Amino acid sequence: MIHYALRCGTGHEFDGWFPSITGFESQVGAGQIACPQCGGTRITRALMAPALARGLAADQAAAIPAPTPAPTPMPAPGAVSAAPPAPSLPAALVARLQRVRAMVEAHAEDVGIKFAETARAMHEGELPTRPIYGEVTAAEAKSLAEDDIPVLTLPWLPRADG
Numbered sequence: 513m514i515h516y517a518l519r520c521g522t523g524h525e526f527d528g529w530f531p532s533i534t535g536f537e538s539q540v541g542a543g544q545i546a547c548p549q550c551g552g553t554r555i556t557r558a559l560m561a562p563a564l565a566r567g568l569a570a571d572q573a574a575a576i577p578a579p580t581p582a583p584t585p586m587p588a589p590g591a592v593s594a595a596p597p598a599p600s601l602p603a604a605l606v607a608r609l610q611r612v613r614a615m616v617e618a619h620a621e622d623v624g625i626k627f628a629e630t631a632r633a634m635h636e637g638e639l640p641t642r643p644i645y646g647e648v649t650a651a652e653a654k655s656l657a658e659d660d661i662p663v664l665t666l667p668w669l670p671r672a673d674g
């Protein structure tokens with residue numbers, strides 16, 4: 513059963529119980545529901561209290577506040593931790609790249625901005641081949657690639673320990 517608080521055309525309020533919402537609508541449409549005070553049949557629902565819990569009195573149900581939309585949670589300031597210079601990288605990737613950096617630093621020689629020059633010299637046999645790392649400009653990286661000099665460019669993230 514569904515409980516409806518009903519209101520007639522002149523504002524009288526009364527209760528009605530119906531087997532379903534379609535039952536209510538068909539009875540109202542057929543003029544079968546009349547206001548107990550004035551007999552008016554222009555009935556509208558004043559308030560719907562559907563799905564009453566079994567055993568719950570109607571007045572208790574009416575006291576249940578209508579559900580309000582859950583407030584959209586605002587992100588707490590600082591909740592979005594961005595690892596510069598790549599704020600969009602997922603944390604797992606950042607961690608992996610930081611491990612790569614640590615490994616490279618442990619096993620290769622830092623040649624800094626002379627990387628392209630040194631890599632080319634090693635490739636030409638002018639220098640003994642050894643693992644190196646350093647910085648290249650985009651133009652240098654392109655030039656090395658064009659000469660088939662094997663280099664790997666990686667996002668060089670800040671160390672994990674800062």
Ligand SMILES: [Zn+2]
Pocket residue numbers: 520521522523524547548549550551552
């Ligand atoms: Zn009435």
